[in-house]
Structure formats: C-alpha cells, structure tokens
Amino acid sequence: MSNFTADTYQNEFLPTGGTEVNAVVTVTSSGGGSTRPGAEIVILDTSLSMGVPSAKLSAAILATATAIDCIRDGVMFAVISGSTDARIVYPRDGGMAVGSDATRSAARLAVSRLGVDGGTAMGTWLRRAGELFASAPPGARHAILLTDGRNQHETSEQLDEALASVEGCFQCDCRGVGTDWEVGELRRIAQTLLGTVDIVADPRGLADDFRRLTERAMGRATGNVSLRLWTPRGATVTLVRQVAPTIEELTHRGRPVDELSVDYPTGSWGDESRDYHLAIRVSARGLGDEMLAGRVTLIEDGELRGQALVKAIWTEDEQRSTQINREVAHYTGQAELAEAIQDGLEARKAGDCETATIKLGRAVALATASGNASTMKLLAGVVEIDDPVTGTVRLRAGVAEADEMALDTRSTKTVRLGSG
Amino acid sequence: MSDRATIGFAGCGGCGTPHAPGDRFCEQCGASLESTSAPADRDACSSCGAAPGARDEDGYCTICGLRGRARGDRDELDLSAAAAVSDQGLVHRRNEDAFHLEVVAERHGAAVVCDGISSATAGDLAAQGAARAAGRALALAAGDPSSDAIVATLGAIRAAGDAVELVPWSPEVDRAMPSCTLVSALWRDGELVIGWIGDSRAYWLTEDGCRQLTTDDSWAAEQVAAGTITADEAARDSRFHAITHWVGADAPARPPQVVTLRPEHPGRLMLCSDGLWNYAPRAADLAALVDALPAAAGPAAVARSLTETALARGGRDNITVAVIDIEPEDPARRRHQ
Numbered sequence: 001m002s003n004f005t006a007d008t009y010q011n012e013f014l015p016t017g018g019t020e021v022n023a024v025v026t027v028t029s030s031g032g033g034s035t036r037p038g039a040e041i042v043i044l045d046t047s048l049s050m051g052v053p054s055a056k057l058s059a060a061i062l063a064t065a066t067a068i069d070c071i072r073d074g075v076m077f078a079v080i081s082g083s084t085d086a087r088i089v090y091p092r093d094g095g096m097a098v099g100s101d102a103t104r105s106a107a108r109l110a111v112s113r114l115g116v117d118g119g120t121a122m123g124t125w126l127r128r129a130g131e132l133f134a135s136a137p138p139g140a141r142h143a144i145l146l147t148d149g150r151n152q153h154e155t156s157e158q159l160d161e162a163l164a165s166v167e168g169c170f171q172c173d174c175r176g177v178g179t180d181w182e183v184g185e186l187r188r189i190a191q192t193l194l195g196t197v198d199i200v201a202d203p204r205g206l207a208d209d210f211r212r213l214t215e216r217a218m219g220r221a222t223g224n225v226s227l228r229l230w231t232p233r234g235a236t237v238t239l240v241r242q243v244a245p246t247i248e249e250l251t252h253r254g255r256p257v258d259e260l261s262v263d264y265p266t267g268s269w270g271d272e273s274r275d276y277h278l279a280i281r282v283s284a285r286g287l288g289d290e291m292l293a294g295r296v297t298l299i300e301d302g303e304l305r306g307q308a309l310v311k312a313i314w315t316e317d318e319q320r321s322t323q324i325n326r327e328v329a330h331y332t333g334q335a336e337l338a339e340a341i342q343d344g345l346e347a348r349k350a351g352d353c354e355t356a357t358i359k360l361g362r363a364v365a366l367a368t369a370s371g372n373a374s375t376m377k378l379l380a381g382v383v384e385i386d387d388p389v390t391g392t393v394r395l396r397a398g399v400a401e402a403d404e405m406a407l408d409t410r411s412t413k414t415v416r417l418g419s420g
Numbered sequence: 421m422s423d424r425a426t427i428g429f430a431g432c433g434g435c436g437t438p439h440a441p442g443d444r445f446c447e448q449c450g451a452s453l454e455s456t457s458a459p460a461d462r463d464a465c466s467s468c469g470a471a472p473g474a475r476d477e478d479g480y481c482t483i484c485g486l487r488g489r490a491r492g493d494r495d496e497l498d499l500s501a502a503a504a505v506s507d508q509g510l511v512h513r514r515n516e517d518a519f520h521l522e523v524v525a526e527r528h529g530a531a532v533v534c535d536g537i538s539s540a541t542a543g544d545l546a547a548q549g550a551a552r553a554a555g556r557a558l559a560l561a562a563g564d565p566s567s568d569a570i571v572a573t574l575g576a577i578r579a580a581g582d583a584v585e586l587v588p589w590s591p592e593v594d595r596a597m598p599s600c601t602l603v604s605a606l607w608r609d610g611e612l613v614i615g616w617i618g619d620s621r622a623y624w625l626t627e628d629g630c631r632q633l634t635t636d637d638s639w640a641a642e643q644v645a646a647g648t649i650t651a652d653e654a655a656r657d658s659r660f661h662a663i664t665h666w667v668g669a670d671a672p673a674r675p676p677q678v679v680t681l682r683p684e685h686p687g688r689l690m691l692c693s694d695g696l697w698n699y700a701p702r703a704a705d706l707a708a709l710v711d712a713l714p715a716a717a718g719p720a721a722v723a724r725s726l727t728e729t730a731l732a733r734g735g736r737d738n739i740t741v742a743v744i745d746i747e748p749e750d751p752a753r754r755r756h757q
Contacts, residue, residue, distance in 0.1 A: 232485030233468070260483075282485070288510030288735065290487040292480035309478065312485075316511060316736070 002029045002222045002269060004298040004306035009327035012311040013320040014284075021280045021293040023310040024243065024327035029222065029269040038140035038268075039076035039096060040217055041129045041170075042067050042210075044089075044114070045147040046081040049180065051116035056177060059203030060146055063210040065108045067144060070214035075099040076136040079111055082145075083118030084153050086128035095135045119153035122189065123162030130166035140268035141170035142217035143193075144210060148177045151185055159185075163192045168224070171195050171267045173213050176409075177203055179401040183408045191248060194267035198409050201402035219270035223301045226263035230295040231280055233260060237294075239279035240264050243331035247338050247412040250276075263299065275416070277331045278310060287314050327417060330370060334414040337366040337375065341411035345382075345404060348395065357383075357395055365391030372415045378407040496724070499523045502531065503720035504742035505727045509695055510735030512538075516600075517693045517740035518547040520555025522562070527609045527750065530558030531742045534580070535601045535620050535693040537666060539594075545587045546598035550667050553583035558606045569606050570678055573615040576604060577667070577676045585669045599668025602676075603634060603691050605742075610749030612681040612689065617671070618663045619694055620740075623706055626687040630707035633679055637665035655701065661694070682749070688719070689744045692726075695737035699730045719743035 010023035042064050050057045064079060071077045076096040079089040090107040091097040097107065125145065133141045151159055172193035174186040177200050190197040200206050227250075231237055242248040254262035266274070280293045294310035315321055344359030360383050367376040368388040379385070381403035383393040468484035480487050493515070495506040502523050508515040516536030523529040532555040536543025554576040561572030580602055587598040601618025614622045619636040635641055639662040640654035654660055665672055690706070700706045706726075713725055723741045730739045 232481070233483050235485070285486065286510060288512075292476075292478070292485040292487065 002271075002300070002305070003031045004029050004225075004269075004300075006296055006298065006306050006308035008296075008308045008310055009325055010310060011320070011323050011325040011328075012313050013315050013317070013323070014312050015318065015321040016287060016314060016316060017284045018312075018314065018321065019281050019284050020238075021278075021282055021310060021312045022325065022328045023278050023294070024325070024331055025276045025278060025296050025308045025310070026273060027227070027276065027296075027298060027306070027308075028273040029225075030271050037072075037074040037076065037099075037137070038142065038217065038220065039133055039136040039170075040067075040071055040141075040214065041078045041080060041096075041132060041143040043080045043082050043086075043125045043129055043143055043145040043172075044111075045083075045120065045145075045149070046114055046116050047083045047118055047120045047149060048116050049120075049149050056148060056203050057114070057116060059206045060177065061111055061114060063146070063206035064111045066207040067210040067214040068104050068107045068111070070211055070218060071099040071104060072218050073099050075218065077103075077107070078132050079107060080125055080128055080132075081114055082120070082122065082125035082147075083116075084121050084124075085118070086121075086125045088128070088132070089114065096132055120147065120149050120151055121153040121158075122147065122151045122185075123154050123159040126166050126172070126189070126193075127162050129172075130169045133170045138223060140217065140220045140223065142220070142268075143170055143172040143195075144213050145172055145174045145186075145189065146177060146206070147174075147181055147186070149180050150182050159188075163189065167192050168265060171217075173197075175200050175206070175209060175213075176405070177201075177206060179405055183405055187409070194248075194265060196246065199402060199405045201406065216270060220268040222269045225266045225269055225305070226299040227266050227276065228257060228261055228263050228297045228299050229254070229278065230261045230297070232282065232292065234283050235293065236281040237262065237278070238281055239277060241277045241331075241335065242266070242274055243277045243334060244273075244275035244414045244416055247335055247414060266298075275327070275331065277328065277335070280310065282312055285312075285314055287316055289314050330417045331414065333366050333370055334372070337363055337370070337372065338411045338414075340366065341375070341379070341407060345408050348382075348404075353395055357393060360395070361391035361393040363391070364388055364393050370415060372413075374415075375407075375410065375413065378403070378410060382407055494727075495519070496720070497521050498720040499529075501526075501719065502529055502742070502744040503718070503723045504531065504533075504740070505720075505723040506740040507695075507727050507731065507735070507738065509738050510731060512736075512738055514544055515738045516544040516547055517695065517738040518544070518551040518600075519691075519740050519742055520551040521742055521744075522555060522559040524559055524563040527747055528562045528607065529744065530555055530562045530576075530604070530606050531689075531691055531744055532558065532576075532580075532602065532604045533620050533691040533693055533740050533742055534603075534667070535618070535695070535738070535740070537596065537599045537601070537663075537668075540596040540599045540668070541589045541592050542587050542598045543600060545589075546584045546668065547600040549583035549587055550580035550600050550602055554580040554602060554604050558604055562606055562608055565608065569608060569611055569613040570680065573604060573606055573613050573678055574676065576606075577602060577615050577617065581667050581669075581671070584667050597668055597670045599666045599671065601663065601693070602667050605689055605691055605744065607689070607744065607746055610682060610747065612683065612746060613678060614681070614689075615676050615678045617665050617667050617676045619661070621692055621694075621697055623690040623692070623703060624681065624683075624687055625690060625707065625710055626683075626685060630703040630710070632703045633681065635677065636663070637677070638663045683746060684748055686745070686747050688722070689746050690722075690726075691742040691744075693738060693740040695735075695739035696726055696730045696741050698737060699733040700726075719745055 090110040097103040173195040174190045240250040250264040293312040297307040298305040340363040348356035386392040493508040534547035534551040536547035557576035601620040603616040603620040622633040
C-alpha cells in the first residue's frame with residue numbers, strides 16, 4: 001500500500017463578498033513497495049506505412065523487445081499488433097502471459113517475426129487491449145501504443161466510442177514515430193487514458209523510450225487512485241487541473257460520489273508527486289467567517305489515503321486578501337504557457353502568422369519568467385527570439401516538422417516553482 | 421484569555437440568589453447553575469442549521485463548510501451584581517482584550533478592562549498581564565477600607581505597567597513594544613474611583629440616562645477638546661483610533677486620569693473596550709441599547725446583549741464589556757458615621 005500525503009498551497013483570505021477560492025494541492029505518493037503484479041500491453045502499429053522505411057519496423061520491434069525485457073516476473077503482459085484490425089501476437093493461447101524468462105523470450109521471438117499489412121484503426125486496437133486487461137487480476141494496468149500515422153481506417157466517432165468503452169480500464173502512453181501522425185489525435189487518446197503523448201522523431205530513440213515507459217509502469221504500485229473533492233453545499237467546482245508534472249484537464253472528468261463529493265481519475269501512482277490546481281466558487285460569508293471550501297482526499301480502491309483542506313476566510317484586511325499565492329500564480333502561468341503554444345502552433349498551421357507570432361511570443365515570455373528551460377529550448381526551434389523577457393519573436397521560416405510536433409506534444413510539461 | 425476570579429459570592433444567573441461552590445441547581449428558582457453562563461449550543465451549525473453531528477474533526481460543518489467558532493472564543497464571568505464578557509469578535513484571529521472582575525463583598529469590588537494594542541507585539545499578553553496585576557491590586561484595596569481609593573488606583577495602574585514590561589517579547593519589524601489600554605474601577609460602599617489610560621471607556625448609567633466618565637487619550641478626543649475639529653470630523657479621520665497614551669515600557673511619562681464618583685442613587689457602571697463603543701460611540705447610543713432591554717436584565721444579561729449588538733454590527737474588533745450594579749452608600753452605615 002502506498003502512503004499519500006497532500007499539502008495545500010493557497011491564500012485562504014477572501015475580501016468582503018469574495019467567492020473565488022484557488023489552491024494548489026501537492027499530492028505525494030511514497031512507500032509503494034507493493035508486490036501486487038500489474039499488467040502491461042504493448043500495442044504496435046503494423047500497418048503498411050510502418051514498413052517504409054524498413055528501419056521503422058525494425059526499431060519498433062527492438063523497442064517492443066526492450067519493453068518485454070523490462071516486464072517483471074509475475075506481471076501479466078501481452079503484445080498486440082495493430083492494423084485495420086487487432087491481432088494478439090503474444091501469447092497466442094488467449095488471455096495474458098505471466099512474466100518469466102520463458103515467456104519473455106517467447107514473446108521476443110513472436111515480435112521479431114512481425115510484418116506489415118493493412119491500415120490504421122486505433123479504436124479497434126484499444127478495444128482489444130481492454131478485453132485482454134479484463135482477463136487479468138486487478139492491479140495497475142498500463143499500455144504503450146506506438147503508431148506512425150493517422151487513424152485513417154476509423155471515423156473520429158468510432159475512436160471516441162472505443163475510448164469511452166475503455167476509459168478507466170487501463171492507462172495508455174502514446175508514442176508517435178516519424179512525423180506523419182497527428183498530435184491532436186494521440187493527445188486525445190493519452191488524455192482520456194491518463195497517459196502521456198510524445199514524439200520519437202528518430203526510430204532509433206524508440207527502445208530507450210519504451211524502456212523508460214515500461215520501467216515507470218512497473219514502479220506503479222497502486223491500483224486506480226481517485227482524487228475526491230468534497231465541496232460545501234452551494235459551491236461550484238470551476239477547475240480541477242493536474243498542473244505538474246504535466247497539465248491534464250480533469251474538470252469535466254469527475255464522477256459524482258454523493259451530493260457533495262466528486263471523484264476525479266488519476267490512474268495509478270509510483271513514488272511520485274503531482275500538483276493539482278483547484279478553483280472553487282463558494283457563496284460569500286460574513287467577515288471573519290472561516291469555511292472549508294474543499295476537502296481533497298486520495299481514494300485507492302475505495303480507501304482513504306490522505307487528505308488536504310482548502311479554506312476560505314473572509315477579511316477586510318486587503319493586504320491579506322489581495323495576495324495571490326505563489327504556487328497558484330505559477331501554475332496559472334504554466335497553463336497559459338501551454339495554451340499559448342498550442343494556439344500559436346495552430347495559428348501557424350492555419351497560415352495566420354500574426355496570431356502565431358503573438359501567441360508564441362507570449363509563450364517565450366512565460367517560459368522565460370517561469371524558468372521552463374526545456375520548453376524554451378523547444379520554442380527556440382520554432383521562433384527566432386529577439387527578446388526572451390518581453391517575448392519579442394519572429395517565426396522561423398524553415399521549421400522542421402518534428403521540432404514543431406515536439407513543441408506541441410511537450411507543451412504541457414510544466415516546471416515546479418524554484419526548479420528553473 | 422482574561423484573568424477571572426470568583427472571590428466572594430456568585431449568584432444564580434436566573435434570580436441572583438447566592439449559591440455555594442459545587443451547587444448544580446439554584447435552591448431558589450431551580451435553574452441549572454451550570455448552564456447560567458454557558459452559551460447556546462455552538463456545536464450545531466449556526467449557518468445552515470445542520471445537526472451537531474454534522475461537524476468534522478477539524479470543526480467544519482460537513483454540509484455548508486462553515487467553521488463553528490470554538491469554545492473559548494468568549495469569556496464570561498457572572499458574579500450576579502457584576503458581570504463581564506470578552507468576545508473575540510468576528511474579524512480578529514485572537515482576543516487581545518482582557519478583563520479582571522472581583523466582588524470581594526457586597527458593595528465592594530474591582531474591575532479592569534484592557535485592550536492590547538493591535539500594532540504592538542504580544543498585545544494579548546500585555547492586556548492579560550495588565551488586567552491581572554491592576555485587578556488584584558484593586559481587589560486588595562476594595563477589601564481594605566483604610567486605604568485611599570485614588571492612591572490605590574494609581575498604584576494598581578503602575579502595577580499594570582510593571583506587568584506589561586515583564587511580558588516576554590522579541591522585536592518585530594513595524595511592531596511596537598507590548599502595550600495596552602486600561603480602564604479600572606474600584607467601588608467601596610458608594611465610593612467609585614475610575615482610572616484609565618488610552619481609549620477604553622467607563623460609562624455611568626442611571627434612570628436619567630448615560631454619561632461617559634472617561635475622556636479618551638486619543639488624537640480625536642484631544643483635537644475635539646482643543647476645538648480644532650468637531651467630533652464628526654474626527655470620526656471620519658484616519659487618525660480617529662490613534663491613541664496618545666498607553667500602558668507599556670514606551671508609554672509617555674504622564675500619569676493616568678482618575679475620576680471619583682459618589683452616586684446618590686443606584687446606577688450601573690460599565691467598562692468597555694472600543695470593540696463595543698465603536699458601534700455606539702455616543703453615550704446616548706449606549707443608553708438607547710440598554711433601555712431597550714427588559715427592566716429586570718441583570719449585569720450579565722446587559723453585558724451579553726451589548727456584546728451581541730457589537731457582533732451583529734460587524735464585530736470588527738475584540739469586544740469586552742464589564743457591567744457592575746452600584747448602590748449608593750449604605751444609609752444605615754451613613755447614620756452611624
């Protein structure tokens with residue numbers, strides 16, 4: 001069992017008549033030494049395009065073999081080959097294999113024989129993974145989906161339906177190899193399935209990436225964890241957003257537990273720390289009144305695992321009520337940074353250079369102010385920076401598509417206060 | 421918060437009958453003595469009315485989230501012929517007022533109200549120390565007819581100053597040394613001596629109305645007295661609450677003000693901090709508040725009611741009120757003299 005601790009960072013003081021309560025809650029999970037075996041599935045795109053150039057498939061096979069090597073003894077696993085339909089490459093006898101030297105080497109062999117054929121239908125792949133996971137005992141369930149193209153052989157609605165049917169069943173990290181895939185599409189899958197999305201522009205980088213993903217998945221000791229938010233009667237939750245290590249909107253993903261509590265999905269946890277930005281609108285109370293505006297509890301398999309309080313105190317002291325908490329301000333800026341990047345890239349794609357320049361310039365200024373060095377580096381690949389502080393930039397003419405996609409996929413990566 | 425003493429007799433809050441320590445019910449009227457000074461049920465949510473059980477371990481209502489004001493936010497002392505209430509108010513995070521009240525015998529007693537200076541360090545400790553030191557000194561004098569009441573009052577306020585100097589504190593930026601205001605009363609068979617430093621006040625209430633016995637040591641009062649500005653202008657000035665004298669190591673070197681009263685008719689003495697008089701600045705305002713109460717309302721009922729009024733009007737400061745019934749000199753004794 002993991003231990004969860006939660007800490008609140010907020011300015012609890014509201015002015016007379018004030019109703020907006022903002023807080024950043026840092027949740028840290030530790031001591032996850034649980035040996036409860038999880039389950040892991042690698043979903044490998046084997047559509048025709050993966051064979052062009054042939055190095056792409058070889059790199060994907062090598063990466064999958066690396067992931068298989070990282071499967072711990074006793075962990076259930078399987079490999080799916082995805083094209084117009086979904087085929088289980090390993091194990092062949094149905095269900096999932098149990099990690100051991102024998103199964104790992106058999107799986108590697110099966111994967112090495114993969115060839116390419118057919119189209120791309122990711123919804124079908126995900127449904128198949130969902131069916132397989134359903135046969136495994138409860139525990140952390142994680143998939144890696146690798147593709148090189150668009151979801152051409154399914155409608156957008158079909159993908160949405162498939163996502164809805166597997167949401168909450170497993171987590172899925174998505175990786176796009178090359179530059180022919182669509183960031184928005186994979187981001188939709190990753191966000192719904194509480195995973196990450198990233199570009200692996202060079203197929204040679206795949207194996208290392210798969211190793212990282214699999215090792216992280218193996219380190220996740222918890223089952224499904226929910227962030228439960230209690231708010232008082234009459235209050236409205238206006239924002240629930242994971243803000244570190246990446247930005248993930250959760251506001252509209254809550255499931256009501258009772259009249260006053262809502263559960264937001266967070267997936268399973270390793271030894272890690274995540275930050276959440278909450279905004280709650282409460283009814284204004286009298287001067288000097290203190291209200292519990294929110295109670296955050298972490299729920300693992302129905303059990304309470306740690307909590308934090310979000311408070312509101314009404315005061316006439318403007319020095320207190322007008323201060324914006326540092327963490328709240330910081331993450332508001334990081335969310336704006338991600339939005340500016342995505343808006344800027346979209347405008348650039350649409351040929352609206354003016355908007356793109358303003359948005360990406362704003363992003364440069366925000367990244368500079370918050371010390372988000374890695375995002376700054378990615379931005380520099382897309383714009384010429386004349387003044388990083390004011391965000392005076394010019395769009396670069398010949399931008400490598402991979403650079404643009406990398407900036408897009410990694411725009412949601414945030415830095416913590418003081419770490420820049 | 422405030423120092424409380426119950427020397428002498430304590431009476432039933434319902435009928436005033438004295439009772440012995442340990443009595444649970446009044447022998448005269450049957451009222452529960454344990455409940456006479458207990459506030460209303462503070463466990464039930466005062467906001468949404470949720471049952472007492474609907475309060476979590478942190479003290480918040482599990483329905484509306486409002487935190488119940490914890491017990492101890494108000495100090496009450498009901499000695500029947502005299503009573504005092506000190507309430508944290510609705511805005512301040514702690515009570516920096518303090519009182520000391522003792523009735524040493526019928527018609528003999530002492531009361532002190534202090535208000536810790538909010539811009540000072542450890543204002544609460546200063547007020548508590550000053551109230552306790554002055555209160556004890558005055559209570560001794562109340563029981564010793566051979567002492568001079570004015571000399572005793574001056575000595576008690578000096579003792580308060582010594583106590584404030586002993587308050588442990590460490591310098592803070594923009595924070596003054598520990599300091600407080602003080603208003604004291606010593607009554608001995610019809611003789612009433614009031615002493616004060618700062619802007620805590622004493623009022624004398626009779627059937628004919630209400631009179632302020634003290635004049636504030638404040639910028640506003642001094643300007644009005646000098647005729648430079650009117651009372652209304654002073655009330656609008658940002659310096660209205662600036663006091664010109666206080667109890668503390670860094671206080672101006674001038675003596676406290678003292679006034680003596682020998683009432684011919686029964687009356688009520690009231691001591692209070694500015695947490696109350698801010699909401700009833702003129703004596704007539706206070707008189708109207710007290711007149712609105714039932715004729716039978718005793719000191720405790722009056723003190724509570726005035727406190728509730730200040731809370732209802734905003735409760736922006738700590739509120740402390742002491743109310744003492746004062747009888748004229750015992751006629752029987754006067755005949756003896």
